Amino acid sequence: MLGNILLGMVVPILLAVWILRRNLKILVIYYPLGVAIASCINNVGFNYFWNILPNTRNQSFAALPMNLGIYPIAGCLMMYAIIVKDAKPWVAILVSALSLTLLEWLAKMMGHVIYFNGWNIIWTFLSYLLPFVLAYGYSKIMRYTK
Template sequence: MLGNVIFGLLIPILIGGWILRRNVNILLAYYPLGVATSSCINSAGFNFFWNILPNTRNQSYAALPFDLGIYPIAGCLMMYMILIKNARSWPAIFITSLTLTLIEWLAKEMGRVIYFNDWNIYWTFFSYLLPLVVVYGYSKVFTLMYDVSEKNRK
């Protein structure tokens, strides 16, 4: 469990916090969405498709460091690249999904992640791609709402 906390929570929070220290609004806007989507997907996945070590009675407990760390921070960093660094959105989404999939593949190869019910690394890629597309769509809605509210103030 200590490895989950260090690699899934502490290191991503430190790296993400350092990169986003001047863009706290990105953290405030996208971090909660990342936690929510990660928790929902992991809750469903633990029941039907995968397991992570250490085994606990409630698998969500073992995934909590990841749900609070690497997954929401990856989404925030993706949005930072799109919004602040002007990266093209679809390549940023694809690269972020691919990076998270590679990290999970490494964990799977080390025996820390176990798949069952025909789940595989390809489905894992789509399980990262879909929430990141949702985060990007949320950013578009969020931007539209912000622009509309600014027009109503004038």
């Protein structure tokens, strides 16, 4: 569990605060959205499609560091690339989804993630792609409400 906390939450948050220190508004706007989406997807996934180590009575507890760390931070960094660095949105979305998919594939190869009920790496990619598309759509809505 210490590895989940360090690699899934502490390191990503420190990295994001360092990168986004002059753009904290991005963290304030997109971090809560990322936490909400990650929690919803993982709660469904743990019941039907995947499991991560360490095994706990409530599998959502094992994913809590990732739900509070790497997943929302990846969305914030993607939005930073789009808003501040003028990255093309679909390129940023695909790179972000592919990056998280690669990290999960590595965790799966090391035995830290277990898939079942037909779940595979393609579904994993789509489960990362959808939240990034939602975050980008949210940013478009936020621009119209200013």
